[in-house]
Amino acid sequence: MNNFEQYINDYLNSLKDNHIKDAMIYTMEGGKRFRPRIIFAIMKGFNLDESLSYDCALALEEIQTYSLIHDDLPAMDNDDMRRGKPSCHKAFREDIAILTGDQLLTDSFGRIASSKYIDSDAKVKIIEAFSKYAGLDGMIYGQLLDVTNTSETIDPDKLFEIQDNKTGGLFKIACLTPMYIAKNDEYDYFVKLGSLIGQIFQNQDDLFDLIKSEEETGKNKSDIQNNKGTALSISTKEELIKIIDDEFDYLYEYLEKAPFDSGYLKDVINILKGR
Amino acid sequence: MNNFEQYINDYLNSLKDNHIKDAMIYTMEGGKRFRPRIIFAIMKGFNLDESLSYDCALALEEIQTYSLIHDDLPAMDNDDMRRGKPSCHKAFREDIAILTGDQLLTDSFGRIASSKYIDSDAKVKIIEAFSKYAGLDGMIYGQLLDVTNTSETIDPDKLFEIQDNKTGGLFKIACLTPMYIAKNDEYDYFVKLGSLIGQIFQNQDDLFDLIKSEEETGKNKSDIQNNKGTALSISTKEELIKIIDDEFDYLYEYLEKAPFDSGYLKDVINILKGR
Numbered sequence: 111m112n113n114f115e116q117y118i119n120d121y122l123n124s125l126k127d128n129h130i131k132d133a134m135i136y137t138m139e140g141g142k143r144f145r146p147r148i149i150f151a152i153m154k155g156f157n158l159d160e161s162l163s164y165d166c167a168l169a170l171e172e173i174q175t176y177s178l179i180h181d182d183l184p185a186m187d188n189d190d191m192r193r194g195k196p197s198c199h200k201a202f203r204e205d206i207a208i209l210t211g212d213q214l215l216t217d218s219f220g221r222i223a224s225s226k227y228i229d230s231d232a233k234v235k236i237i238e239a240f241s242k243y244a245g246l247d248g249m250i251y252g253q254l255l256d257v258t259n260t261s262e263t264i265d266p267d268k269l270f271e272i273q274d275n276k277t278g279g280l281f282k283i284a285c286l287t288p289m290y291i292a293k294n295d296e297y298d299y300f301v302k303l304g305s306l307i308g309q310i311f312q313n314q315d316d317l318f319d320l321i322k323s324e325e326e327t328g329k330n331k332s333d334i335q336n337n338k339g340t341a342l343s344i345s346t347k348e349e350l351i352k353i354i355d356d357e358f359d360y361l362y363e364y365l366e367k368a369p370f371d372s373g374y375l376k377d378v379i380n381i382l383k384g385r
Numbered sequence: 386m387n388n389f390e391q392y393i394n395d396y397l398n399s400l401k402d403n404h405i406k407d408a409m410i411y412t413m414e415g416g417k418r419f420r421p422r423i424i425f426a427i428m429k430g431f432n433l434d435e436s437l438s439y440d441c442a443l444a445l446e447e448i449q450t451y452s453l454i455h456d457d458l459p460a461m462d463n464d465d466m467r468r469g470k471p472s473c474h475k476a477f478r479e480d481i482a483i484l485t486g487d488q489l490l491t492d493s494f495g496r497i498a499s500s501k502y503i504d505s506d507a508k509v510k511i512i513e514a515f516s517k518y519a520g521l522d523g524m525i526y527g528q529l530l531d532v533t534n535t536s537e538t539i540d541p542d543k544l545f546e547i548q549d550n551k552t553g554g555l556f557k558i559a560c561l562t563p564m565y566i567a568k569n570d571e572y573d574y575f576v577k578l579g580s581l582i583g584q585i586f587q588n589q590d591d592l593f594d595l596i597k598s599e600e601e602t603g604k605n606k607s608d609i610q611n612n613k614g615t616a617l618s619i620s621t622k623e624e625l626i627k628i629i630d631d632e633f634d635y636l637y638e639y640l641e642k643a644p645f646d647s648g649y650l651k652d653v654i655n656i657l658k659g660r
Contacts, residue, residue, distance in 0.1 A: 125521065126521070128521070128526070128529060129533060130521060130525065130526075130529055131521075176487075180483055180484075183460075183483065184460075185458075185474075185478075185479035185483060186480050186483065199460075203460075205460045205461050205532045206532070206533075208455055208458065208460060208461065208483070209455075209525055209529055209532070211487075212455060212486075212487075212490065212525055213520055213521055213525045215487065215490055216490065216515075216516055216519050216525060217516060217520055219494040219512055219515070220512070220515075220516025220517060220520065221516075222512075223510075223512040223513040223516060224513050224516075229505075230504075230505035230506045230508070230509045233509050234498045234505045234508050234509065237494055237495070237497075237498040237512060238495055238499050240491075240495075241491055241492060241494050241498060241499075242495060244491050245488055245491040245492055245495065246400065246401070246405060246406075246492070250405065250484055250487055250488045251403070251405075253484055254403060254404060254405055254484055257484070258481075
């Protein structure tokens with residue numbers, strides 16, 4: 111992971127100086143890089159060097175970061191804090207934050223397209239997956255469901271649909287990317303894998319929002335304050351802890367059927383379990 | 386162009402129903418499709434069927450439309466009117482407008498990647514050009530220069546830099562796209578061609594902002610109201626008309642050296658001249 115962190119820094123520092131570059135460096139810093147970790151673990155499971163996927167992993171971090179910047183805007187969740195420091199529109203300006211999000215999204219596709227390490231056919235497939243699952247078949251659709259969900263109660267199916275799109279979208283990309291690089295074609299397996307990991311990740315986040323301080327999570331508890339539907343709208347804390355445990359059990363079982371050596375990915379899942 | 390308009394409509398209507406789809410249809414409607422016209426004219430100049438480039442042209446219209454939606458936001462130019470009707474955040478909501486812009490940008494790369502009409506190598510090159518010239522080497526950089534330009538006066542070099550990035554960026558993409566589909570490699574020629582057309586287009590827009598009513602242009606005169614640097618900050622109306630005429634002369638001359646049959650593109654330039 112140190113090499114990847116260096117790779118991100120080298121790339122960002124290579125950009126010409128301007129406010130957007132500053133805001134990109136500011137917002138890309140401090141991410142936990144969970145989605146890249148998943149990409150690298152599956153790469154190794156396919157017996158491929160993780161560095162072949164660095165450009166795609168960087169692209170995915172750019173998309174994750176843009177989504178946080180736009181999500182924090184006053185017209186969206188209106189969050190002042192992110193990753194333990196003022197959110198982008200607070201540290202810079204709202205117009206710079208909008209443009210920085212736009213640039214991270216625009217650049218992500220360029221990172222994949224210009225990668226020296228993968229062939230054109232794989233790039234095209236990966237870009238299709240990014241566009242689909244970061245868009246109306248994934249993250250943006252989940253965001254839309256989220257911002258237009260005004261009902262006081264939320265049923266489990268609706269909550270799953272929101273989370274599987276909003277959070278699951280980028281995890282599906284993380285699982286599909288190494289699949290395409292490895293020229294594997296078990297699409298359904300990898301989409302479900304991303305969905306399972308995303309579900310656990312979101313349920314954990316909802317739980318942490320409740321039991322951890324804002325200092326520990328590094329962000330505002332806006333979902334609770336905004337009365338957004340979260341796993342805790344339909345479960346007690348104890349029930350949610352049990353649900354997450356069961357989801358981990360199911361995920362470990364699912365990994366037994368993986369079309370790659372899943373030991374590396376299990377290590378990453380263990381980190382997720384321990385957080 | 387009727388076929389392309391139908392192609393856009395068929396695609397947008399094929400999306401699953403939701404507010405973002407509605408806002409995409411609303412905002413994509415009524416565009417003059419100048420950039421697609423340029424793509425198609427160069428395609429024909431290369432003796433290629435224009436329909437081979439429909440997905441790329443649709444992608445470019447999506448990027449043009451997203452940039453207008455985000456540019457109109459309260460934190461940016463704060464424009465209430467666009468293409469003769471309420472701008473996206475007025476007709477829908479600000480959060481929906483942000484997400485719709487994000488989706489148009491996200492989807493544009495998917496349109497190119499999933500096109501049935503061009504090969505992977507061309508797609509990758511076109512996606513690189515889109516990411517570069519719609520990003521920090523083009524449109525977004527121009528936007529940044531624009532929103533951070535607070536000086537009362539602006540010198541011609543600075544104004545050229547803003548316009549050549551902000552407006553020129555997407556015209557460079559329009560010129561490079563058919564070049565890549567045709568497997569031509571005179572990159573510098575096509576970048577300069579886009580730059581020249583973009584310069585004329587922006588100077589005309591600045592002129593129209595002054596001499597046409599808001600009803601005719603279909604948008605607010607925010608650049609003038611916001612005291613933004615435009616061609617009219619450094620030239621009188623008469624001088625600007627002369628500048629545009631000279632730019633047309635230079636462009637027609639430049640087209641004589643085109644590495645494709647430039648008759649079709651001249652027809653499009655004539656439309657631009659007559660508007």
